[in-house]
Amino acid sequence: MTFFQTAHDSFTRKILVFAHTGRDDARRAARLACTQLYGAGLSPVMERSDLESLLEGWQEPVPVEVMRESVALNEVELGVVLGGDGSILRAAEMIRHTEIPLVGVNLGHVGFLAESEESDLEETVSRIVQSDYEVEERMALDVQVWHGRKKIGATWALNEASVEKGNRAKMIEVAIDVDARPISTFGCDGVVMATPTGSTAYSFSGGGPIVWPEVEAMLIVPLAAHALFSRPLVTAPSSTIAVEISAEYGQNAVLWCDGRRNQEIPAGSRIEVSKSSKPVRLARIHPVPFAERLVAKFELPTEGWRGPIRRTDTTALPQITKDINE
Known part of the structure; x- marks a missing residue:
């Protein structure tokens, strides 16, 4: 029918x-x-x-x-x-x-x-x-892939763009930079570049922080990095962050965006990520604080929480101030 x-x-x-x-x-x-x-x-x-x-x-x-x-x-x-x-x-x-x-x-x-x-x-x-x-x-991300001077890919992401090793048996050697300034090089399974919306997804699973959606920022989270300095980083939304795949070892990588769109990345390529000028629009029926949503979704324990002190009696405050001054 x-x-x-x-x-x-x-x-x-x-x-x-x-x-x-x-x-x-x-x-x-x-x-x-x-x-x-x-x-x-x-x-x-x-x-x-x-x-x-x-x-x-x-x-x-x-x-x-x-x-x-x-x-x-x-x-x-x-x-x-x-x-x-x-x-x-x-x-x-x-x-x-x-x-x-x-x-x-x-x-x-x-x-x-x-x-x-x-x-x-x-x-x-x-x-x-x-x-x-x-x-x-x-906030969403614009993602560009460069090989030499040629742009070989362009896409976007709401949650994250992740650069991952193409061969399960071998790491990829990467260099990360922020605003065209090098930060570190290391071997790893991959690097996640995420939005605050994506901070509760792949980024969180990789050890990244949870960022409130109202905060405009971008996250860089190395995955299983062989390095002393491989902590997650949080950058300004005006920054451009990049991952370069080393050409020395000939290891290809794979770019995944939101776990839906993927592209093979040849060794020697550079992946640049910046804030998109076009956000994703979400309708809210029940606007609740993100903290409340976080506790509910992850079923976080909150036993023992007492909440803010309600300051109803302020008559003793002048005397306390006087005692401190004396």
């Missing part, structure tokens, strides 16, 4: 629904989201391949428009992503050249990029219907 909506009202609010359609829970969530959006007078939109997968076993389908067939990307107000952080990264890649914000509903494990959990799906859709959400911008 097919049930595609082809005719559409150009004034109807259009919401793009992304789902990991290989998972039963994601398909169920997508059907519910589409049904709720359509029932509220909004037009759900999906990629044709995702929609075809969704229609299998859908007992009471609602009309869904098809991306790039009946709807152009510039007509979409918002993207709803049903899945884990990987699904959000996939969606961010698809709408990279647009201004569409994304709201994630976590169906995965940690899900730092997601705004809501599966149990909050109906409330999330309801907030979207009411336009009750805020949009925040997350």
